[in-house]
Amino acid sequence: MNPFQLLGTEQRFDLDLAALEKTHRELSRALHPDKFAASTSSERRAALEKAAAVNEAWRVLRDPIKRAEALFRLHDVAVGEDKEPKPSPMFLMEVMEQREELAEARAKKDLAKVGKLGEAMRAKAKATEMKLSNGFAAGTDPESLLPLLGELRFYKRFIEEVDAIEEEAAS
Amino acid sequence: MSNGLLEIFDPKAPPKPIGIDLGTTNSLVAYVKNDKPVTIRDCDQIALVPSVVHYGNGKGVVVGRHAQTLAAEHPRETIVSVKRFVGRGADDPETRRLGPYEFAERRDGEPNVVKFRVRDRVLTPVEVSADILRALKRQAEDELRSVGGAVITVPAYFDDAQRQATKDAGRLAGLDVLRLLNEPTAAALAYGLDKKVNGKFAVYDLGGGTFDITILVLDDGVFQVKSTGGDSALGGDDMDRALAEEIFRLGGRDSKDASPSEVRVVLDLARKVKHGLTEAGIVDVELPFAGARNASFTRARFDQLIEPLLARTGVACRRALRDAQVKPDDLDGVILVGGATRVPAVRTYVEKTFGKKPLADIDPDEVVALGAAIQANILAGQSTDEVLLLDVIPLSLGIEVGGGVVDRILPRNTTTPAGARATYTTQEDNQTGFEIHVVQGERELAADCRSLAKFTLKGIPPMAAGLARLEVTFRVDADGLLSVHAREERTGLEQTIEVKPSYGLDDDTVEQMLLDAIDHGEEDLAKRKLAEARIEAHRVVTSTKKSLAADPDLLEPGEREKIEAALSALEEAAKLEDARRITLRIDDLDAATKDFAGRRMNRAIAKAIEGQKVESVEETVEHAKGVEEAHAWRS
Numbered sequence: 001m002n003p004f005q006l007l008g009t010e011q012r013f014d015l016d017l018a019a020l021e022k023t024h025r026e027l028s029r030a031l032h033p034d035k036f037a038a039s040t041s042s043e044r045r046a047a048l049e050k051a052a053a054v055n056e057a058w059r060v061l062r063d064p065i066k067r068a069e070a071l072f073r074l075h076d077v078a079v080g081e082d083k084e085p086k087p088s089p090m091f092l093m094e095v096m097e098q099r100e101e102l103a104e105a106r107a108k109k110d111l112a113k114v115g116k117l118g119e120a121m122r123a124k125a126k127a128t129e130m131k132l133s134n135g136f137a138a139g140t141d142p143e144s145l146l147p148l149l150g151e152l153r154f155y156k157r158f159i160e161e162v163d164a165i166e167e168e169a170a171s
Numbered sequence: 172m173s174n175g176l177l178e179i180f181d182p183k184a185p186p187k188p189i190g191i192d193l194g195t196t197n198s199l200v201a202y203v204k205n206d207k208p209v210t211i212r213d214c215d216q217i218a219l220v221p222s223v224v225h226y227g228n229g230k231g232v233v234v235g236r237h238a239q240t241l242a243a244e245h246p247r248e249t250i251v252s253v254k255r256f257v258g259r260g261a262d263d264p265e266t267r268r269l270g271p272y273e274f275a276e277r278r279d280g281e282p283n284v285v286k287f288r289v290r291d292r293v294l295t296p297v298e299v300s301a302d303i304l305r306a307l308k309r310q311a312e313d314e315l316r317s318v319g320g321a322v323i324t325v326p327a328y329f330d331d332a333q334r335q336a337t338k339d340a341g342r343l344a345g346l347d348v349l350r351l352l353n354e355p356t357a358a359a360l361a362y363g364l365d366k367k368v369n370g371k372f373a374v375y376d377l378g379g380g381t382f383d384i385t386i387l388v389l390d391d392g393v394f395q396v397k398s399t400g401g402d403s404a405l406g407g408d409d410m411d412r413a414l415a416e417e418i419f420r421l422g423g424r425d426s427k428d429a430s431p432s433e434v435r436v437v438l439d440l441a442r443k444v445k446h447g448l449t450e451a452g453i454v455d456v457e458l459p460f461a462g463a464r465n466a467s468f469t470r471a472r473f474d475q476l477i478e479p480l481l482a483r484t485g486v487a488c489r490r491a492l493r494d495a496q497v498k499p500d501d502l503d504g505v506i507l508v509g510g511a512t513r514v515p516a517v518r519t520y521v522e523k524t525f526g527k528k529p530l531a532d533i534d535p536d537e538v539v540a541l542g543a544a545i546q547a548n549i550l551a552g553q554s555t556d557e558v559l560l561l562d563v564i565p566l567s568l569g570i571e572v573g574g575g576v577v578d579r580i581l582p583r584n585t586t587t588p589a590g591a592r593a594t595y596t597t598q599e600d601n602q603t604g605f606e607i608h609v610v611q612g613e614r615e616l617a618a619d620c621r622s623l624a625k626f627t628l629k630g631i632p633p634m635a636a637g638l639a640r641l642e643v644t645f646r647v648d649a650d651g652l653l654s655v656h657a658r659e660e661r662t663g664l665e666q667t668i669e670v671k672p673s674y675g676l677d678d679d680t681v682e683q684m685l686l687d688a689i690d691h692g693e694e695d696l697a698k699r700k701l702a703e704a705r706i707e708a709h710r711v712v713t714s715t716k717k718s719l720a721a722d723p724d725l726l727e728p729g730e731r732e733k734i735e736a737a738l739s740a741l742e743e744a745a746k747l748e749d750a751r752r753i754t755l756r757i758d759d760l761d762a763a764t765k766d767f768a769g770r771r772m773n774r775a776i777a778k779a780i781e782g783q784k785v786e787s788v789e790e791t792v793e794h795a796k797g798v799e800e801a802h803a804w805r806s
Contacts, residue, residue, distance in 0.1 A: 008780035023783045025393055029559050030779040031772065033588060033649045037349060037550040039714045042761045046768040048648055050776060052590035059585060167490060 003057035003070055011074060013133040017062055024058040027051075064129050065156060068149050075142040079149065087150045095154050102158070106165050114169075118162035125155040186319030188349065188551040189311050190357070190543025193300065193323055193337065195254040195406060196379030196510060198222050199537060200307040201544035202315060203554070208361065208541040211314050219536060220310070222379075224302045225249040226289045234306035243439065246271035246431035248289050252408055253303070255380045256296040257340075258333030261285045265404045271431030297340045304344035320349035322547040324539050326381040327353035328401035328565045330611050331623050331653050338650065345699075349550045351650040354378075355385035356394060356560055357542030358508040361533055363389045370503030371397075373491075375521050375529065376539075377484065378509035380406040384488045386495035386502075395561040398494035398584045400487040405480065407445070407511035413476040414441035414468070422460040433459070444468050449513050474516040481520045488524055494584050505529040510536050562587050564647055571608040571617035573598065580645050583613065589647045594660075596640055601633035605641050609655055628657045630664055697750065704753040708745040711757055712738060715764060718771060725770045737763040 004011045007023055029035070031051040036044045060066040069079045098117060105113035128151050135145040190208070192199045197219040201210045210218035217236075225238035226248050233241065242249040250272070259266050260283040261274065275286040275293045287294045304323075311318045323346075325337050334351055341348035355374035362368070369389050376383040383401040387394055415437045419426040429437070436459050447454035448470045455467050492499065505521060507529045512518065521529045533541065548554045563584045569577040570593065580591050595605070605628040612620030631639050644656040658665045715738060719731065726734075741756040 006776070008776075008784070019783075022786075023780060025390075025395075025559075026779040026783050027776060028561060029393070030775040032559055032561070034350070034550060034560065038552055038710060040711045040718070040761065040764055040768070041757075042764045042768040043714070043718065043771065046765075046772045048588050048646070049590070050772045052588040052646060054776070055586045055589055056591060163493065167493065 001053055001057065002074065003060045004074075006053060006057040007061060009061075011071065013064075013067060013071060013129075013136045015061060015067070020058070020061060024054065027054045064125075064132075065149070065152050068132055068152065071136060072142055072146065072149065077142045077146060079146075081150075081153070084146050084150050087147060087154065091151060091154075095158070098158065102161065102165075109169070111166065111169055114162055114165050118159055118166075121155050121158045121162070125152060125159070128152055128155065184317070185551075185553070186317040187311075187315045188319040188544075188547035188553065189308075189315075189321050190352075190540050190545070190547045191304065191307055191321055191323045191346075192354070192357075192540035192543060193254065193303065193325075193340075194222055194378055194539075195252045195381060195408065196222060197536065198303055198307055199540035200311045201537070201540040202311065203544050203548040208544040208548075210537050210540055211311050213310055218540075220303070220307060222253060222303050223249060223251050224253065224299050226292065226294070228290070232302050234303055243432055243435050246435040247273050249435075250287060250289070250294075250299050251435075252380055253296050253299040255404065255408070256285050256287075257300060258296070258330070258336040259285050271434050297336050297343060300337065300340035301343035304340055304346060308344060308346060319551055320347040320547060322350050322352050322357075322543045322550065323348060324352050324354045324357050324543050325651075326376070326378070326401065326403055327355050327383045327385050327396075327399040327562075328381065328403045329651075330403070330566055330621050331568075331651070332621065333403065334651050338652070347703075349547055351652075352543055352546050352560070353383075353385070353396075353399070353562055353651070354539045355383050355399070355506075355508065356387070356396060356562055357540075357546065358506055358533075358538045359385075359387055359389065359394055359542070360545050360558065360560065361538045361542035362506055362530070363394060368503070371497060371501055373488070373502055373505045373525060374508055375484070375488070375505055375512065376401075376508035377511040377517060378406050379511065380404065380408045382406055382484050382487065384484070384491045386491050386497055392557045393559045393561065396563045396584075396586075397497065398491045399563055399565050400491040400494070401565070402483060402487060405483055406509070407514075409480050410445055410473075410477050410511065410514070411438055411441040413480070414444055414473065417468075417472075417476060418444075418458065418466070421466045422458045424460060445473070445514070448473050449515065470515070477514070477516060481517065485520070485524055499525045499527075502527065506538075507531040507535050508538055562649070562651065564589060564651060566611045566621075567613055568609070568611050568623075568645055568647070568653060569617075569620075570595075570643060571610060575617050576615060577610055577612075577617050577620060580643070581647065585647075587647050587651055588649055590645065592642060592644050594640055594642050596637045597631075597634065598636060600636045602636070602639065603631050603633060604629045605631070605639075605657070605659075607641075607643060607655070607657055609653070623653065624655065626655075626657075628659060628664065630662075631659050632662060634661070700750040701748060701753075704750040704757075705745055708741055708753050708757060711760060712741060712745075715760065718764070718767070722767075722771055722774065725767060725774065727766075730767060734760070734763045734767065 007020060009015060009020060028051065031047050031054060033044060033048050033051060036047045060070050072079045098121065102114065102117050105117065128148050132145060132148045135148070187202050190201045199210050199218050199220065201208050212218045220235045221239045223235065223238040223242060225233040225241045225245060227233065238249055242251055256266055261277045262283070263285065266285045273288045275288045277283060284295050287299070308318060321341065323337060323341050325334055338348055338351060355376050358374050358376065359372060369391065371386070371388050374385045374387070381401065381403050382405040383399065385396055385399045387396045416426055418437050418441060419429065426434070440456060440459055444454050444456060448468065452470050453467055455465055458464055458466050502525060505525045505527060507521065512531065512535050518529060546560070549556060549558055563586055564581055565583060567579050567583045568581040569579040572578045572595070578593060580593050581589055606625065607628065608617060608625045609623045610617045610620040611623050614620050628641065640660040642658045642660055646654050715734065719734065737760040741760050744752045744756040
């Protein structure tokens with residue numbers, strides 16, 4: 001299933017998500033099983049199938065990592081952590097330092113610092129998404145863009161950790 | 172007639188669809204009357220039916236207020252708050268809390284379902300729930316004569332086993348269950364349509380035994396749930412229990428030494444104190460122990476007792492907000508649902524947590540049933556409201572992989588209907604079977620999650636490790652119910668299971684219960700099945716003809732003839748007395764229309780996307796015009 005095709009949009013990284021959300025909603029209006037409560041079971045099944053596929057496509061496209069994965073796959077580049085190149089030592093060093101800082105802030109219960117580290121990481125993720133977006137738009141060899149996806153995965157994990165610490169502190 | 176006036180009964184009126192709130196403490200039934208949802212009241216003008224079932228000697232079953240009065244004298248024969256046990260295992264800690272019941276031992280090979288021992292009978296929570304639903308159906312029939320399909324509400328946080336059990340109870344009660352609907356979504360529907368509002372809302376639903384928090388967006392008739400969270404074992408009952416412990420303490424007694432009927436009496440007294448404290452700051456009661464003395468309960472003390480319970484709701488609220496990426500300030504309103512939200516401390520807590528005064532202009536006890544009635548009306552095609560409910564999966568669904576770790580296939584808060592696929596390979600050489608263990612929950616290890624089903628795909632020809640590839644497909648329908656399909660890619664070996672829950676009843680058991688429930692057994696069941704099959708046949712014939720008329724150009728050569736042949740075969744079968752034959756012909760028609768149905772859906776997709784594109788072009792034109800006008804105005 002090609003999620004771009006299913007939602008009738010171009011195959012690119014920088015999508016107009018607000019417009020796409022509207023498309024998803026209109027598709028849901030047309031396909032939701034509730035609209036077929038009085039139909040034959042073949043139609044109900046077909047509607048359920050399509051509605052689920054449309055929901056999955058929207059779930060993929062609105063998430064930058066999943067969207068990038070879908071684009072790589074469409075370019076015949078295998079994705080998945082065991083198939084992607086290892087990140088550069090420099091990048092790993094950088095992330096490790098940030099991680100140590102986060103652990104320290106957590107131990108000191110310094111929530112302001114935790115929040116700041118999270119913000120910084122979000123900004124980095126945005127910048128990487130931008131690079132990815134420009135790379136795809138310029139028709140760069142997708143293979144060479146693959147490390148950016150790995151970076152995004154690291155940032156995501158870091159941000160999840162920040163969220164977990166904040167949640168833990170709030171409860 | 173409930174209003175005391177004589178209403179003229181129209182024998183040709185279509186059966187009325189109903190909405191049912193099957194609550195922990197109270198249940199209600201509602202329908203849409205002259206475009207307005209209303210609850211159905213009994214002869215005493217009371218809508219709330221206590222979810223209490225008393226089993227007398229022989230086959231006598233009493234439900235509701237009358238059963239409630241029997242609870243103290245017959246604590247073991249009277250099941251209160253059965254919803255707490257629905258879809259749970261016999262070993263679940265929730266089923267082992269303060270309560271007067273006796274449970275039946277689980278025999279080897281039986282599904283892990285908690286069972287009550289009542290006199291000489293053994294009852295599952297599904298059967299007890301079905302008795303409540305039957306009573307509600309009768310109450311509806313008294314007012315409406317002919318009852319159509321039903322929408323039954325469930326807590327949003329109910330897992331697959333609990334949902335499946337609720338649906339089974341509906342079937343067992345002889346209801347045509349149109350849909351299971353999440354309680355907070357039902358409440359939002361009642362509010363949204365009544366007040367014609369748009370925006371972001373939180374629904375804080377604290378019932379008798381369950382807590383749900385749901386964040387949703389209302390936009391022109393679309394109710395999109397962004398996130399949901401909660402605790403399916405937290406509610407007003409826990410407040411009663413906290414107060415009951417206090418009553419035992421004040422009476423110098425230990426609740427562990429109390430008899431079942433003492434426990435029942437004290438729990439009932441606790442509930443009365445709780446209700447009293449909603450209005451008054453202090454309540455005096457006589458303690459129900461020998462050498463009784465009086466005791467006073469202040470609201471301040473009560474608030475203190477329930478503080479830990481409220482804190483637990485707060486944790487779920489913050490997580491739901493985070494999952495939805497919504498801040499309390501972004502919310503346009505907080506809707507209160509559930510009887511327990513009448514407690515003043517709850518309202519204060521909600522106001523503090525969300526920073527705004529909660530909305531409670533629709534009775535929090537009735538709002539869920541009213542929403543369910545609206546949805547039932549829509550599903551039965553008796554409404555003109557353009558409404559779409561987009562719900563989510565409350566808890567992640569996954570598969571156990573190596574080391575007992577869960578591979579998450581559908582994360583929580585995925586919009587339903589949902590589908591996803593995952594591929595696995597064999598770990599060992601010549602492995603001929605795959606065991607698939609389906610679990611639900613947020614924990615890393617399968618052992619810490621809810622086990623939904625286990626099955627084995629067998630008959631894979633011997634191959635080297637890693638060569639056989641198993642593709643597992645998850646599908647969740649609009650009711651939130653899961654089905655799993657497994658396929659070995661090399662051999663094409665396939666197996667589909669409607670998740671037969673580890674904690675549930677299989678179809679045969681439900682069928683047997685249906686038989687048992689009907690006094691005259693086989694003969695009545697056959698009649699009922701025939702009637703159901705005929706209704707289904709009629710529905711299928713009508714809608715197939717409609718589809719043929721709507722999109723004749725989508726038919727391939729010879730397809731119309733094939734479908735029409737299947738149609739007339741079904742119409743012929745419906746004239747005979749054989750339910751099985753009708754069902755077979757329905758299946759034939761189903762097969763004949765499969766491809767056509769798929770093409771119709773593709774056209775629906777193309778149309779919706781086309782409509783969107785036209786709209787966005789129009790917007791661009793509008794925008795350009797606006798810019799031009801702005802320029803013109805400036806010059």
